[in-house]
Amino acid sequence: MDPVRNPFAPGAGSHPPELAGRQAILDDARVAIERALLCKSSRSQLFLGLRGVGKTVLLNAVEGIAQDHAHITTFIEAPEGKSLAEQLLPRVHLALRKLSLAEHAKAKAHEAMRALRSFAAAFKIEYGDTSIAVEPEAGIADSGDLDNDLPELFVRIGEAARAAGKAWTLLIDEVQYLRQKDLAALIVALHKINQARLPVLFFGAGLPQVAALSGDAKSYAERLFHYPEVGALPEADAKEAIRQPVQGEGAAIDEDALAEIFIKTQGYPYFLQEWGHQAWNVATGTTITLQDARQAEPKTLRRLDAGFFKVRFDRLTPKEREYVVAMARLGDGPYRSGDVADALGETAQALGPRRAQIIAKGMIYSPSHGDIAFTVPMFNSYLMRNLASL
Template identity: 40%
Template sequence: MDPIRNPYAPGAGQRPPELAGRGRELDVFDVVLERVARGRPERSLMLTGLRGVGKTVLLNTLRSQAISRLWGTGKIEARPDQSLRRPVAAALHMAVRELAPRHRAPERIDDFLGVLKAFALRANPAAAGGRGAALRLRDRWQPGIDVPTATGRADSGDIEIDLVELFTDAAAVATDVGTGIALFIDEMQDVGTDDVSALCAACHELSQLGGPLIVVGAGLPHLPAVLSAAKSYSERLFRYQRIDRLDRVAADQALTAPAVREQVEYEAKALDLLYDKSGGYPYFVQAYGKATWDNAPRSPITAADVRMAAPEAEAELAVGFFGSRFERATPAEREYMRAMASLAGAADPSATARVVDDVDPDAAVPTAEIARSLGRKPASLSPARDALIKKGLIYSGERGTVAFTVPHFGRYLRTQPG
């Protein structure tokens, strides 16, 4: 069929033509926005899940919901080597600029921007090599805010104190306008320890004050553990939503709804096979759907078309989704992951066949078993394990276990030569 009309869109954070199976999450966020607008207490929201389940797509969709209600919004992507100070300042700058035209007192906006500028410019002396280094950094970089820098507010240098004051002032601006501010943070598990603690403290303060500012984060499955390690009350501070693979009905909808708009249909057996191949993971659904469309000669699409296209989809996944991540690992880290994959495969009767609903091919593996299979002491493998966690290739949801952050990564490794 015509590849130009191909409706499927496998891509990092790229919204699929049919956002299937996420109605509950969208409805929950609608309730959050409405409650905050009415001055009701509400928690910030954390989305967790493996890579490829559509967290970034959902995060962007939630942001669109907030914008449609005339909220001020900003979005950042956390990086393990970057402080939140500048990205948060840029995101809140964007959010307040969206609110500024509706504010009756321009000087109030300028006052907040002065505080925001002070927050952005206040480098951490300890991290920057002392006060002199912080001042040199201030001389080199400006945040693009054309107002005088405020003093005595959000400029102490302690990120927790400063972020609490900044969020409180931003919420006050939103209150003046009769709306709210939403800060969206992707890859939130990569936020540094001090910054995570500061974010929790700021959200805690806002929840007590009833300020109309919420944080919506998205991260890997161990994000709740990261937040809990920073502040014990984070377990009650946030509303957690696990984003999982699509069930059969939603996966079929993701494939058939865009096709119907192009006057194309699927045979039932083709949808059976596509679900077996993709496992319901949204990224895989799009990848297999795209390859199948390009290889199918006509409508309706058949199971034979899916079988013909599957090697093309798998080759693309092997390079762009699995292989690029595997290449980032050192030899020692690859050995560790291969041991993980081997142990997961021994417990997975569908390792080389189809996905079965009562079998989890991405289940966690005990670290003690990994060490035993490699004939090593667990302590000697800690550097490889810690490095893989920092690279976002594995995570530890429970003490003494690890799992892949990428769906079906173990199956991919079991198909590769040692």
């Protein structure tokens, strides 16, 4: 088949040609977005799942829905080692500039700008080319305590949005990389917004441990958020994610080829995209056959190993790599921390700091007390395939 017309898009956050199996999540998000615009109570949402399941794609889709419904949006990817305040400043400034264009919102937007200026000064944030050409407002968002200042800033943004007849949606990807104090302050700010019935909404995405992290940060977080689980697609949806793009290009795919791709990918969206991409390029006719799907396997695995898997493995230190290889040697997870320790000839207590560091890097998580599992689907298979070269 013509590779130029290949419909599949294997890439970080790339929107797949067919967003199968996620309609219920998007419908819930749309309802929350429309309610927020009416200043009706709406619970913010945190999309939780492993790597490669399409959480970023969902966030992008939700941002589009919000923009279609008169929301000003702010999108942040939480980096490791950078504060939330630093990330928010230039983006909130841009959002307030947009809100200030509405005649009825000019005064409220000006007040919010003054609060933002106070916030920047309190946290000594350098904002480079971003110029906030207003005087700070004494006593508002200037205490230097994020738990106090972020809610005050969010209230001012919400008031400006309400005056403009709009809403503000904040979206944060990779929530697990937020510092605990930043996550706690964000939760406090969203709680304040809910109490004030202001048109502000939050959508986040992160690894499965985010639910526990948010609960640890503030005990009432479980009542503040919905936690939609984003996982592998059921068989029917996984097949549709392959079939529809192929048919959209005037081609076809055999049912047994679809079954083969589903079995080999276990329904994980990123793997589906990569396998579909390679199967399309292998096919010589106008129909992708079972033979094509099988011939695509070596190149698909090489691509996944060199990109999706390796970039994550390379972030680990030699000792951390030793730990995850010991996990993989135990078979499919989840794994008992004690079993990994036994395999390494050490105690679970002695390995605690190493395990915590790997969790902090987003490579493993604890699905239940004493258990650990990979955040990357099929990572144990990658490690076992490549033991000789690791």
